[in-house]
Amino acid sequence: MSTALTPAVTPREHYLNAEYGIRSWLLTTDHKRIALLYLISITFFFFLGGAFATIVRLELMTPAGDLVTSDTYNKMFTMHGVVMIFFFLLPSVPAVLGNFLVPMMIGAKDLAFPRINLLSWYLFIIGGGVASYAMITGGVDTGWTFYTPFSTAFSNTNVITTAVGALIAGFSSIFTGLNFIVTIHRMRAPGLTWRRLPLFLWSHYATSIIMILGTPVLAITLVLVALERGFKLGIFDPALGGDPVLFQHLFWFYSHPAVYIMILPGMGVVSELVTAFSRKRIFGYSFVAAASIAIAVFGFLVWGHHMFVSGMSIYAGMVFSILSYLVAVPSAIKVFNWTATLYKGAVSYRTPMLYAFGFIGLFTIGGLTGLFLAAMGLDVHVHDTYFVVAHFHYIMVGGMVMAYLGGLHYWWPKMSGRMYPEGWAKLSALIVFLGFNLTFFPQFVLGYLGMPRRYHAYPEEFQVLNVMSSAGASILAVGYVLPMIYFLWSLRYGQHAGANPWGSTGLEWQTTSPPPTHNFQETPVVTEEPYAYDKMPEVEFVA
Amino acid sequence: MSHSQSTSHPALQVHFENMDQQRETATLGMWVFLITEVMFFGGLFLAYLVYRLQYFPAFAAGSQSLDIKLGAVNTAVLICSSLTMALAVNAAQVGQRKKMVTFLLLTLALGGVFLGIKAVEYHEKYVHHHIPGPAFHFEDVHGGSSSAALNPQNVQLFFSFYFAMTGMHALHMVIGVGLLTWLVIAGWRGRFTPEYHSPVENVGLYWHFVDIIWIYLFPLLYLISRHH
Amino acid sequence: MAGRVDALYFFLVALTAFFSIGIFLAILYFAVKYRRAKHPKAEQIEGSLAVELTWTVIPLGIAMAIFVWSASVYYSYARPPRDALQIYGIGKQWMWKFQHADGQTEINQLHVPVGRDVKVTLISQDVIHSFFVPAFRTKMDVLPGRYRTTWFRPTRTGTYHLFCAEYCGTQHSGMIGKVVVMEPAEYEAWLSGGGDQIASAGERLFRHFQCIGCHRADSGARGPDLAGLFGKTVHLADGTTLNADEGYIRESILLPKSKLVAGFQPIMPVYQGQMNEEELLRLVTYIKSLRLSPLNVNPMAPVPPPEEFKPVPNIGAEGERP
Amino acid sequence: MSEHIVPKKTYLAVWAALLAFTALTVLLAYINLGPLNPVSALAIATVKAIMVVLFFMHVKYSTRLMKVVVVSGAFWLLILIALTLGDYLTRLWPV
Numbered sequence A: 001m002s003t004a005l006t007p008a009v010t011p012r013e014h015y016l017n018a019e020y021g022i023r024s025w026l027l028t029t030d031h032k033r034i035a036l037l038y039l040i041s042i043t044f045f046f047f048l049g050g051a052f053a054t055i056v057r058l059e060l061m062t063p064a065g066d067l068v069t070s071d072t073y074n075k076m077f078t079m080h081g082v083v084m085i086f087f088f089l090l091p092s093v094p095a096v097l098g099n100f101l102v103p104m105m106i107g108a109k110d111l112a113f114p115r116i117n118l119l120s121w122y123l124f125i126i127g128g129g130v131a132s133y134a135m136i137t138g139g140v141d142t143g144w145t146f147y148t149p150f151s152t153a154f155s156n157t158n159v160i161t162t163a164v165g166a167l168i169a170g171f172s173s174i175f176t177g178l179n180f181i182v183t184i185h186r187m188r189a190p191g192l193t194w195r196r197l198p199l200f201l202w203s204h205y206a207t208s209i210i211m212i213l214g215t216p217v218l219a220i221t222l223v224l225v226a227l228e229r230g231f232k233l234g235i236f237d238p239a240l241g242g243d244p245v246l247f248q249h250l251f252w253f254y255s256h257p258a259v260y261i262m263i264l265p266g267m268g269v270v271s272e273l274v275t276a277f278s279r280k281r282i283f284g285y286s287f288v289a290a291a292s293i294a295i296a297v298f299g300f301l302v303w304g305h306h307m308f309v310s311g312m313s314i315y316a317g318m319v320f321s322i323l324s325y326l327v328a329v330p331s332a333i334k335v336f337n338w339t340a341t342l343y344k345g346a347v348s349y350r351t352p353m354l355y356a357f358g359f360i361g362l363f364t365i366g367g368l369t370g371l372f373l374a375a376m377g378l379d380v381h382v383h384d385t386y387f388v389v390a391h392f393h394y395i396m397v398g399g400m401v402m403a404y405l406g407g408l409h410y411w412w413p414k415m416s417g418r419m420y421p422e423g424w425a426k427l428s429a430l431i432v433f434l435g436f437n438l439t440f441f442p443q444f445v446l447g448y449l450g451m452p453r454r455y456h457a458y459p460e461e462f463q464v465l466n467v468m469s470s471a472g473a474s475i476l477a478v479g480y481v482l483p484m485i486y487f488l489w490s491l492r493y494g495q496h497a498g499a500n501p502w503g504s505t506g507l508e509w510q511t512t513s514p515p516p517t518h519n520f521q522e523t524p525v526v527t528e529e530p531y532a533y534d535k536m537p538e539v540e541f542v543a
Numbered sequence B: 001m002s003h004s005q006s007t008s009h010p011a012l013q014v015h016f017e018n019m020d021q022q023r024e025t026a027t028l029g030m031w032v033f034l035i036t037e038v039m040f041f042g043g044l045f046l047a048y049l050v051y052r053l054q055y056f057p058a059f060a061a062g063s064q065s066l067d068i069k070l071g072a073v074n075t076a077v078l079i080c081s082s083l084t085m086a087l088a089v090n091a092a093q094v095g096q097r098k099k100m101v102t103f104l105l106l107t108l109a110l111g112g113v114f115l116g117i118k119a120v121e122y123h124e125k126y127v128h129h130h131i132p133g134p135a136f137h138f139e140d141v142h143g144g145s146s147s148a149a150l151n152p153q154n155v156q157l158f159f160s161f162y163f164a165m166t167g168m169h170a171l172h173m174v175i176g177v178g179l180l181t182w183l184v185i186a187g188w189r190g191r192f193t194p195e196y197h198s199p200v201e202n203v204g205l206y207w208h209f210v211d212i213i214w215i216y217l218f219p220l221l222y223l224i225s226r227h228h
Numbered sequence C: 001m002a003g004r005v006d007a008l009y010f011f012l013v014a015l016t017a018f019f020s021i022g023i024f025l026a027i028l029y030f031a032v033k034y035r036r037a038k039h040p041k042a043e044q045i046e047g048s049l050a051v052e053l054t055w056t057v058i059p060l061g062i063a064m065a066i067f068v069w070s071a072s073v074y075y076s077y078a079r080p081p082r083d084a085l086q087i088y089g090i091g092k093q094w095m096w097k098f099q100h101a102d103g104q105t106e107i108n109q110l111h112v113p114v115g116r117d118v119k120v121t122l123i124s125q126d127v128i129h130s131f132f133v134p135a136f137r138t139k140m141d142v143l144p145g146r147y148r149t150t151w152f153r154p155t156r157t158g159t160y161h162l163f164c165a166e167y168c169g170t171q172h173s174g175m176i177g178k179v180v181v182m183e184p185a186e187y188e189a190w191l192s193g194g195g196d197q198i199a200s201a202g203e204r205l206f207r208h209f210q211c212i213g214c215h216r217a218d219s220g221a222r223g224p225d226l227a228g229l230f231g232k233t234v235h236l237a238d239g240t241t242l243n244a245d246e247g248y249i250r251e252s253i254l255l256p257k258s259k260l261v262a263g264f265q266p267i268m269p270v271y272q273g274q275m276n277e278e279e280l281l282r283l284v285t286y287i288k289s290l291r292l293s294p295l296n297v298n299p300m301a302p303v304p305p306p307e308e309f310k311p312v313p314n315i316g317a318e319g320e321r322p
Numbered sequence D: 001m002s003e004h005i006v007p008k009k010t011y012l013a014v015w016a017a018l019l020a021f022t023a024l025t026v027l028l029a030y031i032n033l034g035p036l037n038p039v040s041a042l043a044i045a046t047v048k049a050i051m052v053v054l055f056f057m058h059v060k061y062s063t064r065l066m067k068v069v070v071v072s073g074a075f076w077l078l079i080l081i082a083l084t085l086g087d088y089l090t091r092l093w094p095v
């Protein structure tokens, strides 16, 4: 293999040292700095959510509810869900990697609305602050789903405050989506046609569609919950003439598409990783791109599959079920295309690629178990059991968190200018994979055997599987703490990465690492399809 | 070649190539924002429709107790304000500063009239105990002549929606009034030119959107079964 | 039911195993065979329409097959057999109460005979709960303000878990109980083992709330005769008709004016807030138990007795909607 | 591409039509059309909304992208309403 493209040096001046001082960060409109602000904030929320999960898993080591009271337990899983969903996973890939990369990948100097981008981060922080305030001053115990009438008339915890926190974070997400859509439409470099768009951008475009069309419905729903709780309006409370099932419709109209906000960006990351580390074009570019849009659009038609036993009409149930099966097909297309991309590639097992493998495998299992849940007759049995818990952790933790970590490793050299230590990274990827499966595989069995979710205490026969799960969670924790440490370490001691340590295609690699404030010295011109690895010189990876 | 191709206008932000790109970007952004607003109100409309189907008589009775004259006048007021807004944008496009400010002021005034009338209506509801809550009380205007006497709870639900929907709309109006005030000041100082008037255009879009919401609210809330 | 659900389940397990192991092996194979050390130069492949179509159409076909299968199982859940044994239940924070046809009531326990279809009609007094018996593969959300029915057919005697599956607050995980499946004879014995007769408890409430004052079976009554009401078609003042099921009777008691019977004045008081779901259920069952006997047929009754009416030995078995 | 300037006459015509439709909808509400009452009210509202969007909001003169954005907003709203009402309207269907 030939030599590296550019000597691995870090440029004198770049976005990180262009300005100094706390103000230069808090008032920045540079999308790259904002991405780092998000990175720090969501890392905090991830560990907060992880701390809640730790308490959940500790409690479930024994059948009796002995570690914490049932009220505390209920708050723990609620706050775990709320934090992980609204303050970690929804913004994870889009707000960190997306923010950093969308403008760079299209050869723009910034997002279309840099100030709105900063506003998004502030909204996120305010929402997170309000939710944290609710958690500190007593917490909330409704489940992350806020089902009525429990949330509006019975719970005596901080429901309104938490809802307001989620609502504000929702607006942050709306503005991020708006910014991406407009940017991708209006700011592309010359020659960057839609067919030349990297798949990362297609998936972020699809994600943004969901963000702008779904999130407002969540917003109004939370407003109605708050109004009902505050003023006893009776919109969802049957004691006052309302219908609790309507709440579920409104909630899932957002929250089902939202699960695709939590997977599509990860799919985009995986498309980049699989091509970069097999040095090959993606198999079936247009199918993978179109599948993203199809998932976003059809994803809006299936929300009722969360309500098969809720009292919805069975005919509506059937419509939602068949549509759920339709939306599974584009996901299948993606999985097959990634696999086929490896065929006759030049595959190297760098850490990001290991995470990509993990993603494909675990997402497949998570997605296929989604088919169990979309099967109405079977969902009657497994609904609200640990089977569902296992399903979504497989997709969200096994899938999206892996994609996030994979992407972080892959673009870390671009963001920081330094390489992470490969050996440690591989080790922690392995730990995450093993710990993950040990944590969540037993939960499929538990669910099928009938263990309901959100249970503080459970019958004794379920203990063995629960102990396995808790053991797995502690392994998983190690796997997540390690990257924290070595990423920080690498900032100082990591090798200089150089502009393009992976020899990747993609405009983001054509500029220095870390990039200058406005990304490019001059606006790049695109003349190639994406992933034209045959046109790239060979490169030896930096260790 | 239009002058908005200009690449050196003082209002041009660094990350845009020229004024045209900047303007089109802003307009697209505004439209995308407006469809999020559509979905936001959409949730309310949906909930309203569900209960209107379920409790039709109660909703009809509630609707008939609203003052249709005030509602219709307010509709007309908003339509007029949309016209003046459109004319203000038109003036901005051709660079007639005084005219633009005048039309903006007119729009502002009409918005004020709308909110004033709304306040009168709200006050009326207060006097008649039609505000949902412990003090809620409803007498059917038809004195119970309709076949089924009404469940006051369901009528209260109608008023919950009445307040939620018109309240949310009024909130948007108030924001619009704020934006207009800012436009008037900036416009008077000569911030806007034929090359750069995106703020006027986009506040205009917002204002028309708020008008459209009302165009739906009026028949949905005021016009149920009036022929009874 | 359990058999059908399990068949679908294990089919899906096999399908999942097939695809996940398949994908896993394919990745492993490609990753090893084409590792960069051995295969340094990738061959660029654009894709292939035929291949894409294959892996679009086959999953689509499989998915549709699963849909049809699962829909047929789901449909059976929604159709309780006509002659099922009827049991009523209430979910409330945080307990289950059941009332048997003959008046037995029990808390957090449900006794049922083996080999017989059983249908359970449930309502919640506060928030949403969910009636879940894993052994029977039965689950149904129990909603406030609405009666809903599910059914099952126990095939083996024994004691099984009953869970509340919808999160309902502090003691959600304590809202559990036992389903005891007994031989029919034992069940009969258990039933006659005493306990309050719901119908008679209902009759007491009927007097206590002074319903009897208006709903007497004589011509001078101010309210309609309630005997034989259940299952018959009611003509409302606004010209519509409806079937008198449990939900209608419940609503008629709580908010009588919302569905006024033709030919009557809206004088019946509103009972909402006056009684809890348990009392309501007793009243509903009592009214359901009122048969038309030649003695209390009211010639002045506004609605003719339904033609299809025939007395049946077991309360609750009649009046099933077709 | 520069922006299109809509003649004032068009604005005035649209304005007059909007007012006329408002009068019409109030009038129709007082006539018993049975189920057509709500239908006509919503139809008129939709016509009015379309006029505002096309002329006051310049969509008639804008790019195809803008039109797609507007239509998709309406379409998604329809999804929300149609699928949810689909549940409510079929709840009483016989099983």
Ligand code: HEA
Pocket (backbone or CB within 6 Å): A145, A259, A260, A262, A263, A305, A306, A324, A325, A327, A328, A329, A331, A332, A333, A335, A363, A364, A365, A366, A367, A368, A370, A371, A372, A373, A374, A375, A379, A382, A383, A384, A388, A391, A392, A395, A396, A400, C019, C023, C058, C059, C060, C062, C063
């Ligand atoms: C990122 C998040 C994410 C994603 C992507 C998905 C994807 C899917 N989900 Fe999941 N889901 C959740 C997160 C997610 N889900 C969460 C959080 C909940 C619980 C919420 C709560 O109650 O708290 C939930 C709950 C949930 C339910 C409700 C369960 C219940 O409460 O009873 C259902 C029911 O249909 C469902 C179905 C599906 C389906 C069909 C997909 C599909 O999109 C999956 C498609 C993928 C594949 C199918 C795999 C790849 C395909 C192949 C390898 C080829 C073979 C394919 C075929 C033969 C078709 N999910």
Ligand code: HEA
Pocket (backbone or CB within 6 Å): A046, A047, A049, A050, A051, A053, A054, A056, A057, A077, A078, A080, A081, A082, A084, A085, A088, A089, A142, A143, A144, A145, A389, A393, A396, A397, A401, A439, A453, A454, A455, A456, A469, A473, A476, A477, A478, A480, A481
């Ligand atoms: C993005 C989403 C996301 C992520 C990443 C996770 C991550 C994890 N989740 Fe969870 N989870 C949800 C989303 C997510 N979860 C949702 C939406 C629910 C439903 C909530 C509801 O029902 O309302 C749920 C519910 C849920 C339950 C079910 C609770 C119940 O129903 O009673 C369980 C049980 O095992 C669980 C476990 C875990 C574990 C072990 C992890 C692990 O992956 C976490 C690993 C991370 C760590 C362990 C952190 C490491 C850090 C430390 C160890 C430092 C700790 C610091 C201190 C203690 C000071 N989660």
Ligand code: CUA
Pocket (backbone or CB within 6 Å): C091, C092, C093, C094, C128, C129, C130, C164, C165, C166, C167, C168, C169, C171, C172, C173, C175
């Ligand atoms: Cu009752 Cu959970």
Ligand SMILES: [Cu+2]
Pocket (backbone or CB within 6 Å): A255, A256, A259, A302, A303, A305, A306
């Ligand atoms: Cu879903």
